[in-house]
Amino acid sequence: MGTDNFQFTGARKYTNDEITVYWKPSACVHASYCYRELIEVFDPGRRPWVDMKGAPTAEIIRVVNLCPTEALTWKWNDEEKNKNVTPDQTNHINFKRPELATQSGTDEPENPVSVKIMPDGPVVISGNFIFEYSGNRKEFREGLLSLCRCGASHQMPFCDGHHRKIGFEDK
Known part of the structure; x- marks a missing residue:
């Protein structure tokens, strides 16, 4: 097992023999893919809510890759495997949190803007962009x-998860 140099503010980590999953609560928009797809691992009614022994590693990776935000990310515990991860592994830290990955000698990855409307939830914008508030503050x-x-939301214009509490649904 390799050394874990991928710590970041506000994140919790959960590990098994093969991978480490990072959960950043402040980035969670409660899209619910994790527990709808794999309640054996991701159960918000349990403490700790992540049980890495609840499913095979490949299934955990599949579900973490469904997370539309950077709330759930993952990496291989074997650092050699992290060097060969492909872009289809969308929530691997090399792609979601590249500042955490040690990739010396490589060019900085491009970060195009992406806009996704979450079913019954927020609009998620990712990439590098200029956000303009009312009053022309940029x-x-x-x-x-x-x-x-x-x-x-109590943090307008940003999502704080209240859509789930009020039962918001797309029309």
Whole structure:
């Protein structure tokens, strides 16, 4: 097992013999893919809520890759395997959190803007972009931003997960 140099602020980590999964609660928009797809591993009613022994590693990776935000990311515990991860492994830290991966000698990856409307949830914008607030205040954003669509957020215009509490549904 390799050394874990991939710590980041506000994240919790869960590991088995093969991979480490990172959960960053502040990035979670409660899209619910994790527990709908794999309740044996991701059970919000249990503490700790992630049980890495609940399913085979390949299934955990598949479900973590469904997370539309950087709330769930993963890496191989064998550092050699991290060097050969392909882009279809969307939530591997090399792609979701490249600043965490040690990739000396490589060019910095491009970060195109992507906009995704989550079913019954927020608009998720990722990439490098300029976010313009009302009043013409502009801010360069790098990474991920979730915008409220339900109108119930206490952190407007950003999503804070209230869409789930009020039962927001797409029309």
